[in-house]
Amino acid sequence: MGLKAGIVGVTGYVGEELVRILCRHPEIEEIRVASRDFVGEALDRVFPHLRGHVDREIWGMEKLPDLAAWADVVFLALPHGVSAPVAREVLKRGKRVIDLAADFRLPDVKLYEEWYRVPHGAPELLKDAVYGLPELFRSSISAAQLVANPGCYPTSALLALAPLLKHGLVDRSTVIVDSKSGVSGAGRSPSLGCHFPECNENIRAYGVGVHRHTPEISYYAGVLSGGQVDVFFTPHLIPVTRGILSTVYARMERPMDDASLRRIYEEFYAGEAFVQVAVAGEWPETKWVLGTNRCFLGVTSGAERQAVVVSAIDNLVKGAAGQAVQNMNLMFGLPEVTGLTGPGLYP
Amino acid sequence: MGLKAGIVGVTGYVGEELVRILCRHPEIEEIRVASRDFVGEALDRVFPHLRGHVDREIWGMEKLPDLAAWADVVFLALPHGVSAPVAREVLKRGKRVIDLAADFRLPDVKLYEEWYRVPHGAPELLKDAVYGLPELFRSSISAAQLVANPGCYPTSALLALAPLLKHGLVDRSTVIVDSKSGVSGAGRSPSLGCHFPECNENIRAYGVGVHRHTPEISYYAGVLSGGQVDVFFTPHLIPVTRGILSTVYARMERPMDDASLRRIYEEFYAGEAFVQVAVAGEWPETKWVLGTNRCFLGVTSGAERQAVVVSAIDNLVKGAAGQAVQNMNLMFGLPEVTGLTGPGLYP
Amino acid sequence: MGLKAGIVGVTGYVGEELVRILCRHPEIEEIRVASRDFVGEALDRVFPHLRGHVDREIWGMEKLPDLAAWADVVFLALPHGVSAPVAREVLKRGKRVIDLAADFRLPDVKLYEEWYRVPHGAPELLKDAVYGLPELFRSSISAAQLVANPGCYPTSALLALAPLLKHGLVDRSTVIVDSKSGVSGAGRSPSLGCHFPECNENIRAYGVGVHRHTPEISYYAGVLSGGQVDVFFTPHLIPVTRGILSTVYARMERPMDDASLRRIYEEFYAGEAFVQVAVAGEWPETKWVLGTNRCFLGVTSGAERQAVVVSAIDNLVKGAAGQAVQNMNLMFGLPEVTGLTGPGLYP
Amino acid sequence: MGLKAGIVGVTGYVGEELVRILCRHPEIEEIRVASRDFVGEALDRVFPHLRGHVDREIWGMEKLPDLAAWADVVFLALPHGVSAPVAREVLKRGKRVIDLAADFRLPDVKLYEEWYRVPHGAPELLKDAVYGLPELFRSSISAAQLVANPGCYPTSALLALAPLLKHGLVDRSTVIVDSKSGVSGAGRSPSLGCHFPECNENIRAYGVGVHRHTPEISYYAGVLSGGQVDVFFTPHLIPVTRGILSTVYARMERPMDDASLRRIYEEFYAGEAFVQVAVAGEWPETKWVLGTNRCFLGVTSGAERQAVVVSAIDNLVKGAAGQAVQNMNLMFGLPEVTGLTGPGLYP
Structure with missing residues (x-):
């Protein structure tokens, strides 16, 4: 082209x-x-x-x-x-x-x-401006002149939450997003918090309940569910360079077994090139998506009432640059996966 | 002696x-x-x-x-x-x-x-057998012949939850424990899951909702609260050697501001040598407890209704060997801190 | 094809x-x-x-x-x-x-x-059998039925040494190869030495002078120089997943300044798609070659008599699979870079 | 006191x-x-x-x-x-x-x-001013008013070299010190080179032949040997927080087997509380000295003519603060090990 x-x-x-x-x-x-x-x-x-x-x-x-x-x-x-x-x-x-x-x-x-x-x-x-999370808001992207590429945490959280919210399966007042992020998410400018000796061999939470991605997650969760959603969001800093693992918790409105919940996810994301639902017994790892535009999702219904969804993305790809290129492909009428195919780096 | x-x-x-x-x-x-x-x-x-x-x-x-x-x-x-x-x-x-x-x-x-x-x-x-979590069950330990030293995850979770449960501040049906652990918690026997290239630059959940520490957390949470507590527990493997950071979520029964909640924690653990409540604006890091028998706690009441408590311990010390020695000190009438003093390794 | x-x-x-x-x-x-x-x-x-x-x-x-x-x-x-x-x-x-x-x-x-x-x-x-290190032994590879793909350490060492040896610039009795390798070089089978808590936050030498790649380096160094070369090889295990950095030391036969030595390297590898000579002031990092088939070389003549060459490769790519595909391309008459282009993952 | x-x-x-x-x-x-x-x-x-x-x-x-x-x-x-x-x-x-x-x-x-x-x-x-490397220059320290605490790299290099130099076993014109250091050695001020995403999963050399510790190593090597020593020093940055592993190479003046060389080291450091010579078959690891004032040494004579000594220290302890306290103990007539005993953190 x-x-x-x-x-x-x-x-x-x-x-x-x-x-x-x-x-x-x-x-x-x-x-x-x-x-x-x-x-x-x-x-x-x-x-x-x-x-x-x-x-x-x-x-x-x-x-x-x-x-x-x-x-x-x-x-x-x-x-x-x-x-x-x-x-x-x-x-x-x-x-x-x-x-x-x-x-x-x-x-x-x-x-x-x-x-x-x-x-x-x-x-x-x-x-x-159009919110550029293609799997959830694809239709409006093609015609957009200005796309707002989603935040890395919101991408991981919203892909995990969407099937639950769209189907009205969960109590919208009890949504918790507990995210673990690699350090590249903080950018390339040196700071004490990202200084190697401070990050390495360390695990910490930050911005608990007050991180700026909170309103972005809440707002689009609301759009997906057709009503207000109370999201409590806690990010954590993990000593890896790339990767976000988000563990999402929501109270189910009615009991459901694991297999049924997984089926809902598989159907919701059927045909999506960049979203993979883990098979029974698997839980996503950030290493499975390293350097790729993929999101890997794992689900369980806990004791039938607690939906738990784990999502893994590469914060710099699906959480930023890769998703931006996916949006570009849509805006220019290209196949959505152009330039974004191939497996990631492992191990 | x-x-x-x-x-x-x-x-x-x-x-x-x-x-x-x-x-x-x-x-x-x-x-x-x-x-x-x-x-x-x-x-x-x-x-x-x-x-x-x-x-x-x-x-x-x-x-x-x-x-x-x-x-x-x-x-x-x-x-x-x-x-x-x-x-x-x-x-x-x-x-x-x-x-x-x-x-x-x-x-x-x-x-x-x-x-x-x-x-x-x-x-x-x-x-x-006496459950050896001194800060919560001290009285029975001194007289015990057999002490069951708590699991690493339960130690981090119960110290975080105790003030909420003892004071009846939270809904006992919505307790979530999201823990992040270093790899030494899995022991010294080699396995694929703990093989360096598999762990390094990786974040993953495992045993979601079915980890063996679940009943231990639930049972003693119940003892603390005087009734059944539904705990959903998700452990995660983080590429550090030592450290557990647990982020605990519970729904508060009535609104409370951060300062009030922090005061409850400070009073609950007043006089405890091994539990530190972080000051306003601080969130505990596992690096703050490396090699020590300490537990560092941080708290917020979120939007007044969501209690979030972050606890940091060294899984091999307060989560295992250090707590065992603390129990020994109690059993033999020694000052509880004997052999367990001094700051940890930083950075 | x-x-x-x-x-x-x-x-x-x-x-x-x-x-x-x-x-x-x-x-x-x-x-x-x-x-x-x-x-x-x-x-x-x-x-x-x-x-x-x-x-x-x-x-x-x-x-x-x-x-x-x-x-x-x-x-x-x-x-x-x-x-x-x-x-x-x-x-x-x-x-x-x-x-x-x-x-x-x-x-x-x-x-x-x-x-x-x-x-x-x-x-x-x-x-x-033909030794498949294309930059040094390209001609024989095209016609081969059986290619022996070089070891990861020998690839990094021989590319660093070749210009010195081919030009007879160094004393062949004082060649030292000090290599630092990521853990994936040890393979995927779990072992205590590669157990995360043992590798992480650790630096160690192993097989000092007796590692099996020693004769491979010595033999082909000899072929390059047209005489026996005494190589002392020390591998070290570094807590990264991928990457080998080899620091090679040899005594120069006659004084030479940095710029002259660099020019020799640039000329030697002119036209090579996979070998980059760092510019003055740069020293190669393994992160510069992550996931690629490249070798980055940095050189100095020290105090005019000590040639020091640093080479960086990804042990699984140029040190194994990538070089194997490069050999395949040669064997089947394909452009040598086919399937091996594009920048690596950073950071 | x-x-x-x-x-x-x-x-x-x-x-x-x-x-x-x-x-x-x-x-x-x-x-x-x-x-x-x-x-x-x-x-x-x-x-x-x-x-x-x-x-x-x-x-x-x-x-x-x-x-x-x-x-x-x-x-x-x-x-x-x-x-x-x-x-x-x-x-x-x-x-x-x-x-x-x-x-x-x-x-x-x-x-x-x-x-x-x-x-x-x-x-x-x-x-x-007195150079405060007690194992090598103990006598002058007790009476000093001003002690210059050695650099971290020089400590690791000189302890490794001293027995060779004092006994005149090696060619003084071929001494190579190849050191691998953790990032805390660069201090606590943030910089791009120590930014977590740049260091993590990376190995690099820096200041090759021009690092400021070069004259310090050379000078005291000269003092130990009673003549000029040409030391070529290459530091490397390794993604660990603490630890220096130095691999030292020197050409032996006459053939010697491993056991004889090891015996020389054992005798040289007999009675030293902080220097351990590894037994045959062991190579020191920085994890063995984490948080301690120890130096662990491993030796081989290679093919009888190449002395190779590996030394491991904690750069912040024996490489800085611990050695400073050891000097203080000497200056005040205290037992040299006061406040510096006990095993380090493992793993």
């Missing part, structure tokens, strides 16, 4: 992962990259593993108009707050935007400002 | 940890060790890090009568099922036993046999 | 890695797999991450004749000693063999039996 | 480790702490694992005179360049100083300034 793709914010982990995926994507003709850091450097000096694969100079943000004019699609891998005005610039030139920040995920500007504590940079665009 | 301590099952991680703690214990005069493996070898050939510290031959199980005759107290770090008859042998000689297996934790032989799938090896002793 | 590939020993890490690479290889029409373990099981039950990618039953070794008859090429990912007779069976049917064990790496049966302590299973085939 | 100990630079890993060791030291009466960061905070808010163990406010550097006046001994855990003038202040008040920075390790101010690229802050003190 010969698409031209721009990546803004290329020097973070999500930006780099977009390069990794897009440089093998058969319909991408060329990639150009920009960033606020490392401006003017060659991409393969910042990321030597890309040497011989992608040979680009990193443009500064002042070249944004050129990038937008050139590109067919622009991916924004920027911090929240920074993203929105950049999106406006690109959309103005009639090019499509896939935003990997939080700026367009919540439809309500007040909710956004309450949780993110910054004024929204382009509130007028919110009404046109 | 000059106590003589025997350790049976010394070649596993719990047995070794008992040696590490007891060889610095000021009231221990001598340690002798036995095992089913490595019989006749020097302990410091199996564990070179003990060289120069503890110089013992590993006795075979046939020397059990000698060991029992010699010792004041015998620690059993054996697999469940193996432990019970050994305990009987030692008790017969009038010596005290601290059993670190599961054999004497559940008071009901049927419950034990249902979950552990082996006949109980000494059911007649169950009525005299 | 429509090649049919058989993989024997598919349930180990090297066998699985062959599947991962070959199932994306554009010239592979079909893969069939055999093993001594898990016979009759579906491959995706043993390796759930392959589900939806490769759907094969694992054949037992008794189906070897069928496999050989069907295949165009058979990869042997078997233990040393087991491999040789299987190779004979396949060659008998006129099919090409790429052996990833040690059986055909050393040209001298006595040397093999001295180091591997088993009788050689097919000594008559040694004269026709 | 009732010693008063001051620690300056307490908020780094070495400072904290000093607290951990000194707060259990039976002859330490009180500890006071200062730092350039976190001034005015409680020590147990910065390091929650110290809560209940050490309750101190962190003083700012302006309280240095008070600290010096109060203390019997002051430990400086400061960056190089910062340390020297602080040492002068303390010495002026007649108090003893143990400096854990590099400022007083090299006796020659020019050598220091060449490698550290800052002017020396107190060159007049160099002549009185």
